[in-house]
Amino acid sequence: MKPSPLAQHSTDEAAQPRMVRLIEAERARLTFSLDGAPATAREGDTILTAVLTARRYLAESAGGEDTRAGFCLMGACQECWVAVDGTRARACSTLVTAGMSVATGGHFTVG
Amino acid sequence: MADPAIAIVGAGPAGIRAAEALSRHGLSAILVDEAPKGGGQIYRQPPDSFQGPASSRYGFEARKASALHLTIKRLATAIDYRPSTLAWNVCNGRLDTLCAGRGESVVFDILVIATGAMDRMLPLPGWTLPGVYALGGAQIALKYQGCAIGQNTVFLGTGPLLYLVAYQYAKAGAKIEAVLDVNPAHAKRRALFALASSPRTLAKGIYYRASLGTHGIAVEEGVTPMGIAGTDEVRDVHYRRGSVDKSVRCDAVGLGFGLKSETQDGESTVSGVYLAGDGAGIGGADAAELWGERVGLSIAARCGRRHDASRIAKIDRRLARLARFRAGLERAFPLPLLGSTLPDDTILCRCESIRVGQVKDAIRAFDVVEMNRMKAISRVGMGRCQGRMCGHAAAELLAAETRQDLAAVGRLRGQPPIKPLPMPWPGTP
Amino acid sequence: MTGHAVTERLRVDVAIVGGGIAGCSAALHLRRRGLSVCLMEKGALGSQASGVNFGGVRQQGRHFAELPLARRSREVWGRLPELIGTDCEFVPSGHLKLARNEEDLAALERYAADAAEFGLELEMMGRKRVHDEHRWLGENVIGGSLAADDGHANPRLLTPAFGRAARAVGADLREFTPVVETERDGARFRVRCATGLEVSATSLVNTAGAWGGEIAAAFDEPVPIETIAPNMLVTEPLPSFITRAVGVCGGDVYLRQVARGNVVFGGGDGWADSSLERSRPSSETSARAIERALGLVPALQSALVIRSWSGIEGGMPDDIPVIGFSSTTPNLIHAFGFSGHGFQLGPVIGIIIDELVGTGASTSPLGAFDIGRFHGAADLRHVSAANPEQEGAKR
Numbered sequence: 001m002k003p004s005p006l007a008q009h010s011t012d013e014a015a016q017p018r019m020v021r022l023i024e025a026e027r028a029r030l031t032f033s034l035d036g037a038p039a040t041a042r043e044g045d046t047i048l049t050a051v052l053t054a055r056r057y058l059a060e061s062a063g064g065e066d067t068r069a070g071f072c073l074m075g076a077c078q079e080c081w082v083a084v085d086g087t088r089a090r091a092c093s094t095l096v097t098a099g100m101s102v103a104t105g106g107h108f109t110v111g
Numbered sequence: 112m113a114d115p116a117i118a119i120v121g122a123g124p125a126g127i128r129a130a131e132a133l134s135r136h137g138l139s140a141i142l143v144d145e146a147p148k149g150g151g152q153i154y155r156q157p158p159d160s161f162q163g164p165a166s167s168r169y170g171f172e173a174r175k176a177s178a179l180h181l182t183i184k185r186l187a188t189a190i191d192y193r194p195s196t197l198a199w200n201v202c203n204g205r206l207d208t209l210c211a212g213r214g215e216s217v218v219f220d221i222l223v224i225a226t227g228a229m230d231r232m233l234p235l236p237g238w239t240l241p242g243v244y245a246l247g248g249a250q251i252a253l254k255y256q257g258c259a260i261g262q263n264t265v266f267l268g269t270g271p272l273l274y275l276v277a278y279q280y281a282k283a284g285a286k287i288e289a290v291l292d293v294n295p296a297h298a299k300r301r302a303l304f305a306l307a308s309s310p311r312t313l314a315k316g317i318y319y320r321a322s323l324g325t326h327g328i329a330v331e332e333g334v335t336p337m338g339i340a341g342t343d344e345v346r347d348v349h350y351r352r353g354s355v356d357k358s359v360r361c362d363a364v365g366l367g368f369g370l371k372s373e374t375q376d377g378e379s380t381v382s383g384v385y386l387a388g389d390g391a392g393i394g395g396a397d398a399a400e401l402w403g404e405r406v407g408l409s410i411a412a413r414c415g416r417r418h419d420a421s422r423i424a425k426i427d428r429r430l431a432r433l434a435r436f437r438a439g440l441e442r443a444f445p446l447p448l449l450g451s452t453l454p455d456d457t458i459l460c461r462c463e464s465i466r467v468g469q470v471k472d473a474i475r476a477f478d479v480v481e482m483n484r485m486k487a488i489s490r491v492g493m494g495r496c497q498g499r500m501c502g503h504a505a506a507e508l509l510a511a512e513t514r515q516d517l518a519a520v521g522r523l524r525g526q527p528p529i530k531p532l533p534m535p536w537p538g539t540p
Numbered sequence: 541m542t543g544h545a546v547t548e549r550l551r552v553d554v555a556i557v558g559g560g561i562a563g564c565s566a567a568l569h570l571r572r573r574g575l576s577v578c579l580m581e582k583g584a585l586g587s588q589a590s591g592v593n594f595g596g597v598r599q600q601g602r603h604f605a606e607l608p609l610a611r612r613s614r615e616v617w618g619r620l621p622e623l624i625g626t627d628c629e630f631v632p633s634g635h636l637k638l639a640r641n642e643e644d645l646a647a648l649e650r651y652a653a654d655a656a657e658f659g660l661e662l663e664m665m666g667r668k669r670v671h672d673e674h675r676w677l678g679e680n681v682i683g684g685s686l687a688a689d690d691g692h693a694n695p696r697l698l699t700p701a702f703g704r705a706a707r708a709v710g711a712d713l714r715e716f717t718p719v720v721e722t723e724r725d726g727a728r729f730r731v732r733c734a735t736g737l738e739v740s741a742t743s744l745v746n747t748a749g750a751w752g753g754e755i756a757a758a759f760d761e762p763v764p765i766e767t768i769a770p771n772m773l774v775t776e777p778l779p780s781f782i783t784r785a786v787g788v789c790g791g792d793v794y795l796r797q798v799a800r801g802n803v804v805f806g807g808g809d810g811w812a813d814s815s816l817e818r819s820r821p822s823s824e825t826s827a828r829a830i831e832r833a834l835g836l837v838p839a840l841q842s843a844l845v846i847r848s849w850s851g852i853e854g855g856m857p858d859d860i861p862v863i864g865f866s867s868t869t870p871n872l873i874h875a876f877g878f879s880g881h882g883f884q885l886g887p888v889i890g891i892i893i894d895e896l897v898g899t900g901a902s903t904s905p906l907g908a909f910d911i912g913r914f915h916g917a918a919d920l921r922h923v924s925a926a927n928p929e930q931e932g933a934k935r
């Protein structure tokens with residue numbers, strides 16, 4: 001198996017997140033699970049916002065060639081699909097909820 | 112005769128006004144929209160936890176936004192309004208919808224498609240790097256989520272939205288490194304006369320442009336974008352101005368070249384199917400409201416309701432004026448021809464990661480002259496987005512490679528589901 | 541009277557109506573024999589059934605009348621690169637036909653015994669072995685049979701590649717050229733097109749697919765052909781794990797995974813109207829096919845389906861095509877109505893047509909495909925088993 005392109009970014013996790021909260025940043029907090037680790041979001045965040053205010057990337061491209069961080073934010077480009085609680089959702093069009101479990105890579109365990 | 116079953120897809124300005132006009136004439140409709148709240152793109156409502164006033168979000172448009180939001184709220188009890196509902200297939204008088212994992216087929220006699228617009232995209236080297244966003248997406252991040260797309264942003268492309276979004280970012284306190292417009296200033300000056308047909312809108316545009324200067328933001332017009340560089344995310348934007356190569360460091364790019372209809376074909380020839388708003392042709396939000404109402408009135412008349420001739424005439428006059436303004440915008444911000452000049456290793460199709468050179472090879476190897484054949488051979492447009500992002504550029508490339516008119520190469524055919532659906536599908540256990 | 545002014549006249553040895561896989565492979569081989577060839581296709585080459593099918597390259601499960609042809613075609617599949625310059629992504633992955641109940645397993649065993657007589661080796665697998673070797677299969681599978689040298693290929697490439705090869709040796713392939721009239725003109729054929737082209741030919745080949753019946757009818761031999769529309773779906777790219785082309789007894793679902801990772805699958809019928817040249821998938825059929833695919837391969841749970849589609853295929857009442865000389869008209873050759881499984885056969889059909897034109901006979905047994913079998917039966921109503929992975933007649 002080729003290494004996931006996501007892996008090469010893991011060292012950057014300490015760097016600043018991608019998105020910057022500018023307006024009404026101080027909304028109620030909630031916790032969810034991001035790729036197995038606890039993470040914090042604000043109420044009203046989309047999954048995309050929640051992930052990208054925690055790190056700089058969202059998920060692999062459809063064919064796994066590289067990483068992407070969403071593109072259109074309006075449900076058109078389909079680059080932001082993630083696994084959520086056993087099914088799939090577009091991160092830009094789905095609000096994060098408390099306790100939600102979000103997985104951004106390797107949704108399919110087969111073999 | 113019983114009233115026909117009417118379905119409307121899209122609860123933006125066009126869809127809401129269509130539903131309202133119908134309701135005024137005693138006709139009910141099913142109104143579906145994928146979004147959890149009505150308003151469409153421009154008047155998109157943020158999640159409940161955002162409490163700030165409409166003026167902070169919609170600026171000059173706050174009054175119109177609030178009026179529209181009030182209308183949909185009122186309508187919600189009078190009609191069958193279904194938010195958070197995706198329409199994923201339409202065929203034979205039936206609309207397949209999906210809401211919270213539940214499928215339902217809506218049977219209609221009359222369908223209004225008011226699905227709005229999205230950014231008109233042109234690929235650039237590096238446009239798949241994390242940190243590059245569609246311009247409209249950059250605006251959604253701010254309006255809907257209160258976020259900027261990065262720490263240091265460059266806005267690149269053309270069109271009025273370029274200046275508007277930059278202005279909104281600046282006003283919200285985001286750091287903008289540059290606004291780069293591929294169209295020169297003189298194109299805008301030449302279009303001034305037509306633009307003056309909507310003086311208020313023109314004045315707003317001039318205001319946005321001017322206030323960027325006040326915020327000390329560099330605006331460069333007439334640039335040629337060379338590409339976005341970075342290894343695994345955006346690091347800088349390269350462009351050329353005159354004969355000078357320049358670059359600007361940033362970690363995010365808002366990229367957009369105007370808007371295009373979300374519907375695959377700009378017009379409907381199927382009887383009983385109406386298009387309204389930006390989904391039918393880019394006219395802007397005011398035109399979308401008028402257009403929606405106009406369609407609602409036409410349908411009402413068709414159903415034997417009173418024919419409101421004077422209102423229709425008034426709408427048509429205003430739509431004609433807005434069309435002149437729109438023509439002016441097209442002249443001020445024409446779409447540059449980039450598709451044919453892209454380096455071969457530029458990714459054209461974001462979903463399938465197909466590069467320009469691969470597409471050129473496929474065109475030559477199989478004498479491709481038409482878009483759907485090009486998709487079949489090269490996989491361009493075959494991915495998850497069904498060519499929404501790359502379709503235009505791919506058509507441009509094919510037209511250039513085969514020396515045909517853009518219109519002659521055709522358009523990608525859409526197929527259900529309109530957007531991907533996870534297995535199992537609704538309707539199955 | 542056609543109302544079309546003639547703007548161009550051609551005189552050739554062979555005129556071919558229909559540029560699907562049958563027509564394009566015929567054009568290549570006829571031209572290689574040295575005959576002059578003009579092929580007329582109303583759309584683009586391979587834009588109908590040949591370009592939109594599932595891509596199954598399968599001998600297993602075929603009607604025994606088709607097996608000798610399928611065996612021969614499989615040999616051609618193996619040398620596509622020499623023949624047409626590309627392998628069309630043909631993967632000899634093996635085709636696994638699965639049983640979900642004892643009855644089906646018994647049917648597979650019987651079929652395997654009979655197929656051996658045609659030289660097709662099928663390996664029977666019981667529950668343990670089929671699961672051991674294919675860990676991605678669902679619990680409802682109780683066994684299966686494997687055709688090791690079957691596989692799958694990219695239908696979007698096959699016909700254009702044959703067309704390109706035919707052109708390279710000098711065949712005249714006309715796209716967007718609908719044939720509006722075919723008739724006998726003394727000892728020759730006259731073929732008129734909507735574009736103003738008129739072709740005069742010694743031989744006429746009818747490879748018009750679902751529309752083949754129209755041409756047969758023009759020569760007074762109508763056939764009871766129906767339009768069938770297999771319903772197809774495809775997922776987003778997934779990690780590679782489905783190692784074989786897969787079908788089931790009864791044919792209600794079949795799937796394969798392409799190199800990029802997308803899983804292509806089908807089962808059941810969409811909708812098509814050959815007179816309108818339109819086809820579309822059915823939401824209900826899709827939902828059912830998805831359910832069955834999940835039963836067969838549970839790991840597909842929550843994979844995204846990114847597209848569904850259908851196509852227009854000609855189906856015969858006995859589920860095998862018409863191949864051979866006309867019963868009314870000398871030098872007219874039919875090859876149409878492949879009933880949902882002509883993609884695999886395509887490469888050999890051109891060879892057979894070439895043999896018929898060039899030598900008057902084929903080395904392959906064609907008796908079962910004779911058009912004469914329908915004489916007097918053109919208005920026969922029947923139920924067609926419209927399914928690419930379903931074995932033809934189960935007799």
Ligand SMILES: Cc1cc2nc3c(=O)[nH]c(=O)nc-3n(C[C@H](O)[C@H](O)[C@H](O)COP(=O)(O)OP(=O)(O)OC[C@H]3O[C@@H](n4cnc5c(N)ncnc54)[C@H](O)[C@@H]3O)c2cc1C
Pocket residue numbers: 074120121122123124125126143144145146150151152153154196197198199225226227228229230246247248250251272275370373387388389390394395396397399400529
């Ligand atoms: C991202 C973006 C930002 C914009 N920002 C501005 C701006 O700041 N100022 C300005 O003047 N103009 C802006 N525009 C243009 C403006 O949106 C339009 O002129 C106006 O909103 C058009 O109204 P509409 O009703 O035609 O479509 P929209 O307002 O786009 O409404 C379409 C609705 O249809 C829904 N929809 C689409 N497809 C489906 C489906 N398959 N199933 C269910 N629902 C569906 C969408 O969720 C949406 O709510 C923007 C456009 C975009 C795309």
Ligand SMILES: Cc1cc2nc3c(=O)[nH]c(=O)nc-3n(C[C@H](O)[C@H](O)[C@H](O)COP(=O)(O)OP(=O)(O)OC[C@H]3O[C@@H](n4cnc5c(N)ncnc54)[C@H](O)[C@@H]3O)c2cc1C
Pocket residue numbers: 557558559560561562563580581582583584585586587588589590591592593594595596597598717718719720747748749750751752768769770771772850851852853875876877878879880881882883884885886928
């Ligand atoms: C969805 C689907 C899935 C399938 N799956 C498989 C599979 O997995 N394996 C398998 O072996 N087979 C499969 N098949 C069947 C296979 O695709 C067909 O049997 C095969 O492609 C038939 O080839 P053809 O050349 O006869 O027909 P076509 O490809 O239909 O070609 C006939 C051509 O004739 C043209 N034509 C007709 N009338 C005229 C006219 N008057 N003038 C000019 N041109 C004309 C048409 O435009 C058409 O292009 C499937 C079919 C479909 C539709």
Ligand code: FES
Pocket residue numbers: 070071072073074075076077078079080081090091092093
């Ligand atoms: S970011 Fe484009 S669909 Fe979500």
